[in-house]
Amino acid sequence: MDKDQFYPLDSIAALATPWGESALAVIRVSGGDSLELLDPLFQPASAAVASLKAMAGHTLHRGTISTAGGEGASEVIDDVLVAVYRGPKSFTGEDGAEIFCHGSPLIIRRLLGLLTEGGFRFAGPGEFTLRAFLNRKLDLTQAEAVNEVVRAKSDRARAIALNRLSGAIEGKIDQIKQAVLRLSAAVELGLDYGEDEIEDGASLPSDEEAALCQEELERLLATYRIGRLYQEGISVVLAGRTNSGKSTLFNRMLREDRAIVSEVHGTTRDYLEAVVTIDDVPIKLYDTAGFRERADRIEEEGIRRTDGIVAAADLVLYLVDAETGLTSQDEEFLSRRGEAGRLIPVWNKIDAPGAGQDRCPPDFVAVSARNGRGLETLSHLIVERVFNGAGTVDAGEPIIDSLRQKHLLERAVRGMEDFRTGLRDAQPLDVLAVDLKEVLDALGEITGEVTSQDILNQIFAQFCVGK
Ligand SMILES: Nc1nc2c(ncn2[C@@H]2O[C@H](COP(=O)(O)OP(=O)(O)O)[C@@H](O)[C@H]2O)c(=O)[nH]1
Ligand SMILES: [Mg+2]
DSSP states (O other): OOHHHHOOOOOEEEEOSOSSOEEEEEEEEESTTHHHHHGGGEEESSTTOOOGGGOOSSEEEEEEEEOOOSSSOOOEEEEEEEEEEOTTSSSSSSOEEEEEEEEOHHHHHHHHHHHHHTTOEEOOBTHHHHHHHHTTSSOHHHHHHHHHHHHOOSHHHHHHHHHHHTTHHHHHHHHHHHHHHHHHHHHHHHHHHOGGGGTTOTTSOOHHHHHHHHHHHHHHHHHHHHHHHHHHOEEEEEEEBTTSSHHHHHHHHHTSOOSOOOSSTTOOOSOEEEEEEETTEEEEEEEOOOBOSSOOHHHHHHHHHHHHHHHHOSEEEEEEETTTOOOHHHHHHHHHSOOTTTEEEEEEOTTSTTOOGGGSOTTSEEOOTTTOTTHHHHHHHHHHHHHTTTOOOOTTOOOOOOHHHHHHHHHHHHHHHHHHHHHHTTOOHHHHHHHHHHHHHHHHHHHTSSOOHHHHHHHHHTSOBTO
16 A cells, blocks of 8 residues: 555654653654654764764664753753664664653653754554554564563463564465465466366366365464463453352462452452463453342442453452351352353361361362462362464464454455365356456465555554654
């Protein structure tokens, strides 16, 4: 696509670090004129630096940024370092700079003000990465990965996103595309020669090759669930009667005292939410109000909310107090919510005198939220349930985690299926060619070779400003 047709490539500026007080803040600028625009605002500390706009790429300069002299006196806003980048050897592919200033909101505001007065425009979300894409520094899967690296909530998610950033998906897609192009070439050849001349089927593409392509596409598609798990994680709800030890277990899994633990029934009246990481899977953990027969109004509301959370959770840990043993309420819950795979019954307080592990029903996990016994088994079980049915992938294999990529891969698979059906039913070659075109279009959209402005806007709108 023609980038200039859709996007203004003026000079943009944005804060790349969070707002607030910090040791340092980084302001990023990019665009063909950015160094010229920055130049009058920057006074180099070294006499050896004549002007910023004359500096080579990948160089660092100390100096001050001041308001323009003009009528009044010029005022120094901050003492800064400026890193100069030169296109095309820069992240965006354009000339640009990063200004390292002191992390004061006041300074940041003044500097951004000076920059906009000086001709820069505030960058939109993801606009730097968008430019990197438009300048072919990144394909679309890599551009998406930039955001995923920032958003990664666990080490594994970060590693997977970095793999994508290095172009792993683009490489895989390209490999499949080459195979589809070979099929397509065979069909085109048939079209050139006319159907009669290839009656014997000599140059028709084989279903075997097509089946291989489809398999590869499906394999990549199947990694979506795993990608999502590492990126988004799952929600796990602690449920059970009041006093079964939900808040104690919640705190122990968090390794901090967030929830109030008390022997008074109904202490947790609303719900609490926190993220813990088990085996690199982010787990959104909920502590809820418990169930009991006689509850007051506030508690009833808490219980009503609990029902909602339980219904929406990926996994429910149902705690039973080993001292009390199973009550009819527990049994009712377990039979009502016992959907396969979504429930882990937990037998808590095995440390308590007279609540020995031997009384633990066979399908329960025996734990002590108080002293931590059995928690490792519980963690393993949670992870096992999480990955149940998600399949596995080899290390280094690309994993997709964008819904956009998933939909496009599904489209490619459908195209491939249509092609194979057509091949089997001896459909005319031009019909087969259309099916393959559909596959190629979908693959091209994944990497961004063919993309509409709407789609780009949608993708980059999810980015932070400054990225
Ligand atoms: N002995 C023992 N007591 C526990 C254990 N877990 C929780 N308790 C106690 O049970 C009571 C209720 O715990 P809490 O976490 O508030 O239960 P919740 O109502 O389900 O949130 C508190 O007095 C806890 O100290 C455990 O593993 N062993
Ligand atoms: Mg509680």
